[in-house]
Amino acid sequence: MNGYAKDDGDGTDDGAGVPIVGATDAPVSVLLVDDQPLLRMGFRLILEGEPSISVVGEASDGAEAVAKVAALRPDVVLMDVRMPVLDGIEATRRIVAGGACTRVIILTTFDLDEYAFAGLRAGASAFLLKDVAPAELIRAIQLVASGDAVVAPRVTQRLLEDFVRSRAPRNGQESRDPLLAELTRRETEVLEVIAEGLSNSEIAHKFFLSEATVKTHVRRILTKLHLRDRVQVVVYAYETGLVVPSNPDY
Structure with a gap:
């Protein structure tokens, strides 16, 4: 193995071994998860105006989200964190552990929210602020669906650096x-x-x-x-x- 093999062209993504979302003309299917109906409505209005995206369902808590992912198999979930019954972090963990090809975007209020990092560790593919601009939201969903890039890499990097720095060993040695x-x-x-x-x-x-x-x-x-x-x-x-x-x- 020399590390320079060509892409086998089998329709898989750049590493996860699952079909590339958006490899056909079908729109990216999205599940909206938030306990606030007005926020779900706002995201739906934004996304329904984009032909490449289809909102296939909504959920008001994490348990409902897990059930709907199993039933609807959406490409992407926009996942709130703080919700009743089951929070977004545990819901993300269960969705990922269930083997679904669905990718999760965590929605947070602050860009350095501790829950954002917890969401990434649970298996989320990215996180966004709830006040994200419509164009950025659409682009984020498309990027995450394709598996090609991490959303907001600079913000993600800052989040990770702050977390790692706070957990760093006193002697500076890493295992x-x-x-x-x-x-x-x-x-x-x-x-x-x-x-x-x-x-x-x-x-x-x-x-x-x-x-x-x-x-x-x-x-x-x-x-x-x-x-x-x-x-x-x-x-x-x-x-x-x-x-x-x-x-x-x-």
Whole structure:
């Protein structure tokens, strides 16, 4: 294995081994989850004006969300955090553990909300602020559905750096995951730039590779490290110390 195999063109995404959402002309199906009807209505009005997106259902709590994901199999869930019956973090964890191809976007009030990181660790693919601009919301759903990029990489990076810095050992030493030894040099380099929020096209440009080759590297990284998607790569890179938090004065 030389790390330079071509994309096999089998219709899978760049690493998760599941069909690419949006690979056909079908719109991205979205489930709205929030305990406030007015917020659900607002998101529905925004999304229903976009031909590439279809709102297939709504839920008012996490338990209902888990049930509707099983029944509707949406491509993307917009998931609130604080809800009755079952919160959004546990609902996300159950959806991911259930093996669904559905990707979850956590909705938060503050960009450094501790629940946002908990959501990423639970398996969410991204997080957004509830006051997100309509165009950004639509683009975020499309990005997450495609599996190509982490939403708001700078905000995600800041969130992760703050969390990791707060959990850092006093002696500054990190424990290295033995699984990292299974990565080739190029795969390690790709992992590091994924953690910076680079997309496949940006990685290809940086390393003078084709996007098909980048997809192959990403797929192998996810397989070797037992990770679900790109955002899990970002979390993993920070938690294992592969990526060191930058100067806090940013």
